[in-house]
Amino acid sequence: MANPIAITGVGLLTVKGDDLATLVKPAMHTPLPVKEQESPEEGLVWQVPLDLKARLTGTGWRHHTRSALMACVAAQAALRDAGMAFEPMDKAAEGMAVILGYNTDIFSPAFQRALKNQDLLEITPPYFLSMSVNAVASQVSIWLKIQGFALTLTSGFTAGLESLAAAAQALELGRAQAVLAGGVEEATQPLGQSFALQNQEAGHVPGVVPAEGCGLLLLEQEALARARGARPRAWLDGYGWAAARGAAGGPFQTAIELALQQAGIGPEQIDIIFSAANGDAVLDEAEARGVSTVFGKHRPASTAVKSWIGETLHAGGSLAAALAIGFGEQCVLPAPGWNGARAMQRILVLAADRDRKAAAVILRLPQRSA
């Protein structure tokens, strides 16, 4: 990219916590088991074990969905990490934008009950407004007075990484000076049941383990970031999207090649892969095939963070990117084949919707010795 895109802030929420420095420690990397349903009301999706409202300043959070609360907490953390004001801003920020991967909450029990009872009162104005998929990105914008724009991508499992790529595009074109980008996913019971059924049909043990999560990164035009005294934690050097099932390596091959091309590097310069693998045989095999096609026998070590934070759908790609920065800075990795002898400077992060489509992002970290 002609103008480097710097990542200056990271905010994340996982089922294992929200502190990046803690999340990179080996004790956190225990496998996440399938969640047992202990009561009919309880979902099958792991939740973020934090008091979200307690982490937010001000009032008026009563009508915010859990997704909106998670996104606001992560946005606050990312801005704080970037050395920017995290309190609601004093004046409108026209140069800042929000891009969020998120899915609809139409499957919530409250919504189904309202339909079943045909009771208008159950679809209250606050509830109705929160049904709008873009409400979460807008609530972040409203809280922080971010006027640049607010964009919601609902493309599925790739949306978290797509958000980062869309942010890079917006920065390249000068649509914003800084973009909070990433994804969020909230636990819903039908979602858990759906994955349970998929795992059961496929005979997977444990299969896909769904979980809540949110990962937001602050991306800035590097020159502007440096001008305000910020230090880039990483750079976004390349990205690619594809749905090319026809290629030998499927959509993964095309997405990775596009990202490498844009970054202006060869596959041998990738130090580590943060995989999209989530325990679903279709996805995992598609990724393995795509990666093998691009890297051949010299594929770098890879790690699948979903084994310990779960599959967070729309948040998956951005959470992996956030964790990649944390692991890269510490040069530690819970991955077979990783001996720590090589600096983690260029990291390939992948996301995919089974074998249907894939997204790839290449992050570059500041040079340091292993």
Add this chain to the structure above:
Amino acid sequence: MIPVVVTGLGLVTPLGRTLGASWEQLLLGTSGIGTVTRFDASWLPVQIAAEIPGYAGYPAELLASTCVWDAVQQGIADAGLTEAVAARNFSMDWILGTTRGELYGFEQQCYANWRQGTGFTPAQFRGFLQANVSYGLLDDLGDRLGFQGQRTLVSNACASGAYAIALGADQIRLGRAERVLCAAVDVLSESYYAGFCGLRSLAPDACRPFDRERRGLVIGEAAAAIVLESEVAARRRGARVWATLAGTGWSCDAHHLAIPHPEGQGTMLALRRALAEAGMAAEAVAGVIAHGTGTWGNDPVEARAICRVLGKPPVTAPKSMLGHSMGAASAVEAVIAVLALEHGLLPPTISHTQTDPECPVDCVTAPRPLNGKAVLTNASGFGGNNACLIFTQESRRDG
């Protein structure tokens, strides 16, 4: 930046299931608004909508995908790409905007289950997730079209369609794609209809944008498709160029989920950004296809923003005829803007008899000749999302 042109259009609206039929009825000032038939609205305080005719026999869970498929097929054919798409021998990115996907079908399935005394099963949920709702719709259509490039689903409330088009244009401007199919769709949904009733946003009889007697919006259905190409790629293959997408402007009110910023700050920002990107003076805008919902909240704010930034260009609001098709509306209005340039005519705003002094726009109430080369569309949505698109046609003569 790489110039972006429009080479294909497709339109499915309450006034017709083709581009030509819809345009003809728009110029005639025909209303597409009638009684709701998709579901039993008798329990609700309002029972009118602008439904697309002719889809009565289609499965509910495929209604949105059928509508957008028809629009997309028109767009591809109009761009002269039908054979190339069928042969699957070129790359084309695919961006879809929607707020609800196949929510209507989901609701109907829920009702069927409840009548049988069962809930919504995990298998049904998974089926909807994979094939119908939101990204399933995107991928299902993408697979059917054989598109192997980028696929993105945008859900930015009532500005979804405009954002889908703007994102597609950016892909081309940055040289990431030569050609992008952008589309948007939304069909009626009982829950959304009920939600708007709860907000007291729905008019009981007609949509009257910018009128003193306006009483609210009328929910509609529509699908629209636009093929965008780099100008070089379009010229290389000898494609017909409808218009140039000269600029896009994006913004967020950052004010309230449902209430526009009282001073129209976000709308003005989007308008100014679109003008700046197009390198165009405000006076060069010959016509505005307004968001014009007919609500008390939107119209005065939008009108004042248009007047402050653009002066007093002719303004028309197709929602008076087509209803408000939510995520599809801004894409439909983009197609209308291109057709207005092509035919040199702005379609009328119907049901408008007396302009509200709070909405001081020059509201077009009969087809009006276009006096210039640029038409701007303005869209806003829940969450304060705003998007403006400026289309130009250099071959048009001034005056």
